Amino acid sequence: MMEKENMYAYMLHNIPGWGNKTLNKVLEEFIKCSDIVGATENDFKNLITVKQYKSFDKVRKTWDPEAEYEYLYRRGIDFYPIFSKGYPSKLKTIPDPPFGLYCIGRLPDENRPSVSIIGARNSSEYGKYAAKLFGEKLALSDVQIISGMARGIDGISQQAAIYAGGDTYGVLGSGVDVCYPEENRGLYESLMTRGGIISEYLPGTQPKPQFFPPRNRIISGLSDAVLVIEAREKSGTLITVDMALEQGREVFAVPGRICDSLSYGCNSLIRQGAAIASGPEDIAHYLRRNICPGRMPENKDEEKGGGIIIATGTIMEKLSNKQQRIYEELDFYPQTSTAIYEKIIGKGIEMTVSEAMNSLVELCIIGAAAQNGTGFYKIM
Incomplete structure (x- = not known):
């Protein structure tokens, strides 16, 4: 029946x-x-x-x-009308719940915590690093990651969750059989087995600007908390935040430098009362205390009492002594090789210019750093 x-x-x-x-x-x-x-x-x-x-x-x-x-x-597409057994109970209570959901893969497990990670499409290296960190560490804590599979913060956090062996779900502003953006094709295909692809739009529906704001209520609605990583002062990301607050979801924001336009949105959210996410452990602790006490495993990899900048232990272990010295002076913002070398010398570390340059190049080769027209910066 x-x-x-x-x-x-x-x-x-x-x-x-x-x-x-x-x-x-x-x-x-x-x-x-x-x-x-x-x-x-x-x-x-x-x-x-x-x-x-x-x-x-x-x-x-x-x-x-x-x-x-x-x-x-x-075609491998499941349909869940609002009255069906598989329809997420979290969505039934939000304003304007979707009449039905299409899914390739599976829907989130309602017995496990879920966090949506959202942010800027054109993110900085700092934002990319934060997205990787939060996506990976939360996945290791058995947290499901919900996002929009968009370029930038969304896709990076979801890919990091997959690399960590976690589950992640992409909510699209198109039909579930339409990959958008095309550059995230690899992520789209991974979601079929490492989570699911979800949409309220009919299969075959092509993405349109007016479809994305409504889909954001599903992203926040499926989540126990919403994390914002980089957002401009007037950003589409903040639409999701408004919906999350209307739905009674906890909102976290990663703080940024006051001079960076990509941090205006997050810093403004914090000023208005959003919780500060100084590291994945902040969100994990909230979930254990408020959402699933006694049901969420401790993550042994979580950093104790620290924020984003200390989560580099595994990277440092792989570097030589000179590479470590150089890496410690790198930031997410480009610095000239001269400025980096002067910092090294200023700390009394014995190293030649040639050794410093070789270490910088080696860090770029192994993917721990990168170079642009203005200098070197860390990317891990």
């Missing part, structure tokens, strides 16, 4: 002109999708417009519910 209701819900979701609010309103009145499918124009009373009824009647006469639903299943 439930499978039949899901099948009819999928048909209703395909009616042109029937948006999320209309579908939920009609379902609330009729209770069952099978009753909606068999309703007359008079049965709808003042629920829908004449145009919407004509659209419904046309689909009803031409649609083969069983064949269409079977075709969806054969």
Whole structure:
């Protein structure tokens, strides 16, 4: 019986002109999708417009519910209407819950904590580092990472979670069978087995600007907390924050330098009362205390009492003594080789210019540092 209701819900979701609010309103009145499918124009009373009824009647006469639903299943796409058993309970309580969700892979496990990591698409090296750190360390603490699979902070944090062996879920502003952005194709394919790809939009729907703000309510709605890593003062990321607050979710922000435009949004959130995320342990402690006490394992890799800048133990272990000395003087912002060398000499460390330059080049080769037109900076 439930499978039949899901099948009819999928048909209703395909009616042109029937948006999320209309579908939920009609379902609330009729209770069952099978009753909606068999309703007359008079049965709808003042629920829908004449145009919407004509659209419904046309689909009803031409649609083969069983064949269409079977075709969806054969494509590896699952459909979860709001009344189905698998539909996330967290979403049922948010304002304007999606009538249905499409998924490739699986939906988040409701018995495990989830955190959404969001931020700037054109992130700095500092932001990229933070995204990798939080994505990896939270995944190691058995936290599921929810994000939008966007370029920048979103995709980096999700990829880091996958590398750490964790689970992560991408909520798209397109159909689940449409990879956007294309540059994250590798991440998209990984999500099929290391989590899931989720959307409220019909399969085949191409991404449009107006689709992304609504999908953000799903990102925050599936999460127990929202973490912001880099955001400009007027940023689309802050739309998700507003939705998270409306949904009663805890908001964390990674602080940044006061002179960096990419940090204005985070610093402003902190000023307004958002919790400071000085390291992954801040969020892990919140989840253990407030969301899943006694059910979340301790992560032995968590740094004690520290923030982002001390989470480099595994990197330092792989470096030679000279490389370590140089790496310690690097920042996420470019410095000239002369400035770095002067810092080394200023600390009384014996090292020639040639040795310093060789170490800088070696750090770039192994991927711990990088160089641009203005100097060298760390990337791990």
